[in-house]
Amino acid sequence: MTGVGRLWAGAQFFARLPAYLRRPVSFEAAKEALRQRLALRRQRFLDRFRLDVFGQPDSPYHALLRHAGCEWGDVAALVEREGVEATLQALFRAGVYLTIDEFKGRRPARRGSLEIAIQPEMLRAPRASYHLPAASGGTRSSGTPVLIDLEFIRTCAANCAVCLDAWGGRDWVKGDWESPGAGARFRVVKFAGFGALPRAAFSFFDTATLPAYFRWNLKGLHWASRLGGRPLPRTVCVPHSNPAPLLEWLVQVLRGGETPCIFTFSGAAVTACLAARERGYDIAGSVFLISGEPVTAARIRTIASAGCRAIPRYGTVEVGAIGYGCRAGRHPDEVHFLEDMHALIHAGEEGAQAGLPPKALLMTSIHPQSPFVMINLSMGDQAEMGARACGCPLDGAGWRTHLWDIRSFEKLTAAGVTFLGSEVIAVLEEALPARFGGGPTDYQLVESETETGLPVLRLRAHPRLGDLPAREVVDTFAEVLGRSSQSKAMMVRRWLDAGTLQFERAVPAATRAGKIQFLHVEKRPAG
Ligand SMILES: [Zn+2]
Incomplete structure (x- = not known):
């Protein structure tokens, strides 16, 4: 997308934001929408191939499928006969997959005689529009811009509502503490899409240090939300080294008889809990929705020792949420896989052909407005995966597959x-x-x-x-x-x-x- 195209998409996003903010999804509607998406899963999976791959002559996946000798009719017949996951396994064996390095354009995808140089731009979902520009963070990516469709955010908001409802969090006071450039705006807009508006947005870094483009974006968000009569909170800088403003906010919400729920990375939640103990802040009763790094037993223990609860979440900026914490989890990071949004398979023994361990996760995006078309994409993570009747409300909501021991396999x-x-x-x-x-x-x-x-x-x-x-x-x-x-x-x-x-x-x-x-x-x- 060109600079002008991006500006236009951004302008459309902000124009549509007030209406989005005025109509947050109810908890009941969120559950009903999830049921509908699960019922439509196979159809949406087929549409991804028909419209976004075979309907796009320049799609790198189209080239991979052609190279594998696979046409639209073959995929449709395979899905009909064997189902979604078995189709993905067959396609993976035939070389239809991408590693994270290929996806990011760090190296060309080579399958036999075929060589394709890929840029993430080529994989943007053609049916997504009205983008909220966000940049991914972390060590694995070099800040590929991720453009997020408002309709996609609405669905993510509904799924987040289903998760918090399952944990008894309908009335929790939502807040966010992360890097301002790493999808934080996405999070705040998502939080605003259900229940009450989020009340706090904390950032690890001063937003004044952000590139101008992002600063304008924050301003746009602020003004568009005010126009909609549903103002989003202003971003306040709270570095890891001094989480006092965050701790004070938690204490203040707790004193008001409410439960604060902060989204952050697991490491940041741990630093906050350690600082609370050291400096004598009583934050017992707070909830941390944690993501972005391994959620280990030690980290959960530290958070629990401050009297706080941790809900694990697994996700990335490019994909959105992949899993939300099981209330009856047997592992510290056990999550319910969001199968209405994605399909996931293990690389298995055939993973060796792609240099992947057997438990490597291969991700396929199903939502029509997901930021990227992903088919069997390895994001560098591995996990255990299995169906289990845990009996928690998320199982009842329709998410039956569990993921745990989620780790990067990058050595x-x-x-x-x-x-x-x-x-x-x-x-x-x-x-x-x-x-x-x-x-x-x-x-x-x-x-x-x-x-x-x-x-x-x-x-x-x-x-x-x-x-x-x-x-x-x-x-x-x-x-x-x-x-x-x-x-x-x-x-x-x-x-x-x-x-x-x-x-x-x-x-x-x-x-x-x-x-x-x-x-x-x-x-x-x-x-
Ligand atoms: Zn569960």
């Missing part, structure tokens, strides 16, 4: 040693806090280089933990990490001998999108 290579992310998380979030105090997000591994290009790994501990015995912390880290295999134990020994692994007291760094990741890669010195 962590630190100073030449490759670890699974889950191994490193276990050490940083469980082993070190158990022995030296603190909680999850208090420890971080920072990879950088010396001036001469030698790798340096710094094991960072939050200064609030006081004077930790550096040697012992490093030794414990190396010892626990080395337990996974003998070869890893040897490599870790080598780090210690070479002085590659060092200890430092510093506040764990956050990414551009405001997530605290367990491995932080510092910019290499220039030159």
Whole structure:
């Protein structure tokens, strides 16, 4: 989309916003709409192929399907015979999929003799319009603009309403705390689409530091919502390092006899709960809807120890919500998969052809106005997946499939040693806090280089933990990490001998999108 096209789409979005805000979806209507979408699922899946792939000569998926010798009639017959998921499995085996690197245009998609260079622009859903421009954040993407259709937001709002209703949250006071550029506006507009308006929008960074385009966007949102007589809250800067304004807001809402519900990343929720304990804010009774990073048992425990509740959510800016927390979950991050919006399969043994582990998730978007056409897209995540009659209200709403143990499978290579992310998380979030105090997000591994290009790994501990015995912390880290295999134990020994692994007291760094990741890669010195 050209700059002018984007401006026009943005203008249309703001023109339609007041009407959207004036007609929030009711909780009953949200459940009924979900039932209808589930009933229409197969039809919508077919429409995605018929209209958005076979009807678009330039679609990269069209090229992949042609290369696989698959025409529209074949897909339709397969869906009729085998169903949605089996069709996706068959297409995956035939090479119809994209990895996140191919999707983002970091490398061309190669299937046998076929080579296609893809840009995310080519995958925008043709039936979506009136876009709210948002940028994705995090380490995996380089800020691909995501344009979000108001109709899509309305559906996301309805699904969020179904989730909060299931957790008893019809009257919760909604707020948001995240990076201003990473879909926060989408969240606030979504929250405004059901129940009462959101009352707070907190941002990790000062919005004045945003590019002009985004600042104008925030202003547009503000004015359009005022025109609609349903003003959205102004964004207030609350950095990780000083969450006091957020804590004060939580306390104030609680004192008013209401329950605050804040959407944020799991790491940020943990820092807020730790800060509340340290500074004597009683935020017991608050609810954190958490997403964006692994939701681990340690993180849930820390949030619970502040008397707060955590509802896990799994999603990305490009896709929207993928799953909402099960009330009867057996795992800290167990969510109900939103099968009205997407289809999901495991890569399985055939994943090896695409360099994917068997539990890699392949995502297909079904909603006609979803930001992107995605067919068997690997976003770099893996998870366990299965149907289970949990008996919670989300099961009753029609979402039967559960996801848990959701992790990025992108391996962590630190100073030449490759670890699974889950191994490193276990050490940083469980082993070190158990022995030296603190909680999850208090420890971080920072990879950088010396001036001469030698790798340096710094094991960072939050200064609030006081004077930790550096040697012992490093030794414990190396010892626990080395337990996974003998070869890893040897490599870790080598780090210690070479002085590659060092200890430092510093506040764990956050990414551009405001997530605290367990491995932080510092910019290499220039030159
Ligand atoms: Zn459930």
